[in-house]
Amino acid sequence: MVLLRSCPNSANFSLVAYLHGLLMAASGVRFYQMRNPTGSPLTRILQVILAALRKRHSIIHDSVALQEIGEAVCLDGEDNLYTKRKEFLDKACIYAGDTSPWSFCSTTQLDETKVFLRMLPIFISSLLIFMPFTLLMTLTIQVGRTMDRRIGTFEISSASLIAIPIALHMFLQPVSSRFITPFLRRMTGDKHGISPLQRICAGSMCGAVAACVGALVESKRKALAEGHHLTRTETNDTMSVFWLVIQFLLLSAMELGSFNGLVEFIKREAPPGMKPAAPAVQSALVGFASWLACIFIKIVNRHTRYYQGGRGWLDGSNFNRTNLDRFFLLLAAFEFVALINFCFWARKYAKENKNLVPRLEDEGHNYCGQ
Known part of the structure; x- marks a missing residue:
């Protein structure tokens, strides 16, 4: 909507780009490897x-x-x-x-059923790892809309803030494949650098650190808002939105590690008929994580109202009056516990795999x- 208002021809540009991508995909049909359906x-x-x-x-x-x-x-x-x-x-x-x-x-x-049941604890524990990510990404973007988004005379629209983590993810992808993976390959001797389960753990650690960084930045933002008497307004242009770059970078690293690691894990370990569905399984887990995130917010708000004068940590749309910094610390603790839980099941899975003949x-x- 923001783009349509700022550029009348943006809809035409989007249509042309979509048709161009569709033609590019159709031009390679003869090179695709087709598989006959084998059932769900x-x-x-x-x-x-x-x-x-x-x-x-x-x-x-x-x-x-x-x-x-x-x-x-x-x-x-x-x-x-x-x-x-x-x-x-x-x-x-x-x-x-x-x-x-x-x-x-x-x-x-x-x-196939036995393999799937052995993988099920990994899926459930990954779901708990993904839940803080959805909240951190959503809340960070919403907080960014209240901050100073100007670069000189140019102002970044609030709807375009989602482009920051996308751009960072696009930057980290080649950096990981060209530099980080070869370095880890020399260190571990594994052709992939580290195993998919280790990638999920590394991504989870980045998520926990991102939550801690978010809590520190939010504390500073609230202090500036109180110092400039902006607590009753929903904006805080005394702090630049680029303070969130480190947080976005860590969240992008988490997405690259945990999300891609789960897809790689399914492609390596899942039964043959389930391997093509790896991206769908990962997307389904992220969807369930988003649903759990909504329940988590309601639970936190309900319990914090008892000792907060009837106002929960995330009640209202004015972030200058919420306790988002405390909520970020709670997410960091949740992510850390989820990481410990995942490590337990990952170690159990690796041990069981050694017993297979x-x-x-x-x-x-x-x-x-x-």
């Missing part, structure tokens, strides 16, 4: 769980052969891993006379258990 990976996982529940009273014997039902279930020709432990889900592969996919599952589906094969049949 979540459907395959639900089939295993339901089949195991239906046969929960069955007993797995050492001599029970668990056969693959068709070559289509072996996605991408990848070998799956199999644990030596007998588990409840193994009952989904017992043949009981019904070959329906909701009653009899292949060992490939069983392996290649699936046993005998004359074309797969066996469950030893």
